[in-house]
Amino acid sequence: MVRLSFWSAAALLLAPLTPAHAQKSPSAQPGENSTPAESTKSSETLVQVVVEGDQINYVTGDPANWPNELEATVAAPDNHKVLLENERVRVLEVTLGPGEVEPMHFHRWPSVLHILQADEWIDRDAAGNVIFDSRKGPPLSLPITMWKGPEAPHSPVNLSDSVEVRLIRVEIKDDTGDADLTPILDNRTRVIVEGIRSxxxxxxxxxxxxxxxxxxxxxxxxxxxxxxxxxxxxxxxxxxxxxxxxxxxxxxxxxxxxxxxxxxxxxxxxxxxxxxxxxxxxxxxxxxxxxxxxxxxx
Missing domain, CATH: 3.10.450.50 (Nuclear Transport Factor 2; Chain: A,)
Incomplete structure (x- = not known):
């Protein structure tokens, strides 16, 4: 069991290690029975988990491991319009039409979300697991403003046939607190130990x-x-x-x-x-x- 982390190794005493194999969870489709608190892992992405009641906060992996082609404005440009960007923040207008499935994408920075309009929707992780279902929790009183950390690759689905999802996302680029470094350091531990073992x-x-x-x-x-x-x-x-x-x-x-x-x-x-x-x-x-x-x- 990995206790905290791994960095340098200099004792090269030539002995094989047992590989460690990660397993993917089966995909879940819209409407299947899954709960917002469900937690699984894939070999590519640490799956997100909804926590803290009506606050839609996701536990994620390390943005450094997410492929650049899945960045939100690259992978889903029709859904993310840049309203303002500088070295400190990026402000996005996010829309998702009735019945639309948003392309898989991620958000590397923590954000403030101001949700203006929405009805029923679900969210899936990179493995296809349903990680959030608006029908299974208390109703949100819109408009609502909330804080979210970096979001691993995910694909929201607008289940409404008449209501467009609309929100403003303010991404914080220059957060200089140390808390945002914890996933980075934890991830390098996992990557190095798994690499050595496999x-x-x-x-x-x-x-x-x-x-x-x-x-x-x-x-x-x-x-x-x-x-x-x-x-x-x-x-x-x-x-x-x-x-x-x-x-x-x-x-x-x-x-x-x-x-x-x-x-x-x-x-x-x-x-x-x-x-x-x-x-x-x-x-x-x-x-x-x-x-x-x-x-x-x-």
Missing amino acids: GDVSGIMALYGPGSLYAADNATLLSDPQAIEAFWVNVAASPAHDATLEVLRIERLGPDAFVEIQKYDVFDAAGERLFGGYASLLWRRVEGRWIIAADVSN
């Missing part, structure tokens, strides 16, 4: 961007992506299986960069400690995606 390090490599630097010890600095990948391939072949991580400090450098200082300990499958140390990581947000620009461990 032997497939492609997900780990997706955490890095062009020109990223990696130093696993005091003597070597890797900048070639193939060299970084070779390092992680060797780690995946070692007994490293689990880790604990204590984030000692997060220093925001602005809306698109932060430094993380951490203490880590790495364990084998039996829970025996292999090694540990400290690491300093520079994260940057490039085109809405958080990447590791530099990772230096001791």
Whole structure:
């Protein structure tokens, strides 16, 4: 069981690890019996969950893992009209016609929603599961204003044959609080541990961007992506299986960069400690995606 997170590994003792396989849940169609609190997982996206009564808040994964072609204004341009955009916010007018199925899309930033008009609708996640059904909860008194975090790929369906869904979405680009970083750091933990256990390090490599630097010890600095990948391939072949991580400090450098200082300990499958140390990581947000620009461990 992953306790918190995993970062550097230097004990390359060449022993295979057991792959971990994720399973998708069967798709749900409109009108099927599913509840707003239903929670399932797919191998591609952490499924959203409706919580907190009439507040439509979704628990999501890491926006860094969502494909750019599914960004709302790219995947569903007919439903999202940009009214204003600058470096701090983006204001969208969102419409969904009677009986319309909105193309699968995501919202990478937290938002304030002002729902002006709607009747009955459902929402599906990337696997087709119904994650919200307006018919199964208390009626919303419109217009209503609410806060939402980043939303993983989803596809709303307007069930009404006469009422258009209309709302204004104000997306907050420059939230500089540390709470918005929690999904980023939790996701990298899951991706790295799953990659090591399965032997497939492609997900780990997706955490890095062009020109990223990696130093696993005091003597070597890797900048070639193939060299970084070779390092992680060797780690995946070692007994490293689990880790604990204590984030000692997060220093925001602005809306698109932060430094993380951490203490880590790495364990084998039996829970025996292999090694540990400290690491300093520079994260940057490039085109809405958080990447590791530099990772230096001791």
